[in-house]
Structures are given as C-alpha cells and as structure tokens.
Amino acid sequence: MARRAQKRTVQHNQDDRSAITAPRDVAGVELLEKYGLDAYDALYRSRQKWTLGDLILIAQAAGALEQITQANAELKAGGLIVNTKYTSKPNPLISTIELLRNRVANALRDAGLRTKDGQLFAGAAADTHDTPTETAAGQKTGAAFDVNSLLQ
Numbered sequence: 038m039a040r041r042a043q044k045r046t047v048q049h050n051q052d053d054r055s056a057i058t059a060p061r062d063v064a065g066v067e068l069l070e071k072y073g074l075d076a077y078d079a080l081y082r083s084r085q086k087w088t089l090g091d092l093i094l095i096a097q098a099a100g101a102l103e104q105i106t107q108a109n110a111e112l113k114a115g116g117l118i119v120n121t122k123y124t125s126k127p128n129p130l131i132s133t134i135e136l137l138r139n140r141v142a143n144a145l146r147d148a149g150l151r152t153k154d155g156q157l158f159a160g161a162a163a164d165t166h167d168t169p170t171e172t173a174a175g176q177k178t179g180a181a182f183d184v185n186s187l188l189q
Contacts, residue, residue, distance in 0.1 A: 059095075064093055065093060065097055072106060073100050073102065080099060080145075081095060084149075105134055108133055
C-alpha cells in the first residue's frame with residue numbers, strides 16, 4: 038500500500054492548462070493564502086506529471102514565496118537600516134528574505150524544476166508547455182514562469 042502512495046501521480050490534458058488548479062489535499066497547502074495559492078497553481082501548471090512528494094515541495098516553495106512578498110512589504114515600510122540604542126545595523130528582514138529565497142530554490146530543485154535567470158523550466162523538453170496562457174486572475178503562465186513577478 039505504501040508503494041502505491043509513492044507512485045501516486047497527477048496528470049492533465051496538455052491542450053489547455055490555463056484553468057488547471059493544483060490539488061488542495063496536499064500537506065501545507067491549507068496554510069497558503071491567495072498569493073501563495075496563485076504561485077502554487079502556476080508552479081503546478083509548469084509540468085504535467087507530479088508525484089505527491091513533488092507537490093509537497095512546490096507547496097513549500099509557494100509558501101516561502103508568499104512569505105518573501107510579505108517580508109519585502111515590511112522591509113519597504115521599515116527601511117534597510119535599523120537604528121538601535123548605540124548603533125545602526127542592517128534590517129534582519131534582509132537575511133530572512135535571503136533564507137526564504139534559498140528555501141524556494143532548494144524546494145524547486147528537489148522537485149525537479151530548475152531556475153535560471155529567474156525563469157522556471159520544467160523537466161525535459163517533452164514535458165513543457167510552450168504556449169503562454171492566461172489564468173482567471175490575468176496572470177501569464179506557460180513553460181517559463183517568471184519567479185521575479187511573484188516577488189514584486
């Protein structure tokens with residue numbers, strides 16, 4: 038029975054992937070808010086076949102992307118330098134954002150997605166979907182998904 042759970046995969050028709058949403062019964066997805074769910078769905082559409090372990094990894098990456106956007110908003114409001122009683126130091130959010138970016142990169146690498154110049158490329162060329170499509174939210178998707186657009 039455990040072997041069947043490991044081999045569980047999800048596949049969809051390659052013709053129109055713009056309206057496909059990722060499964061919501063994956064551990065960690067219940068913690069995502071709208072922004073994280075949008076990132077999770079976009080990462081899910083980058084490939085057709087997913088194992089349960091890979092779905093958990095992209096859910097973790099989407100959660101970290103969501104936290105990065107929240108931290109960036111706080112960083113813009115608070116500034117890059119924090120003044121203490123005796124000295125000034127870099128805002129601790131800077132190192133937090135760097136840690137979260139590393140978490141995203143590691144999760145996507147472990148899930149079989151690679152990043153290069155801010156673009157995600159899914160698996161082999163046969164698994165990619167070359168035609169960009171638009172989601173209900175008006176977000177462009179396709180084989181290349183711009184990670185930097187999530188961070189703005």
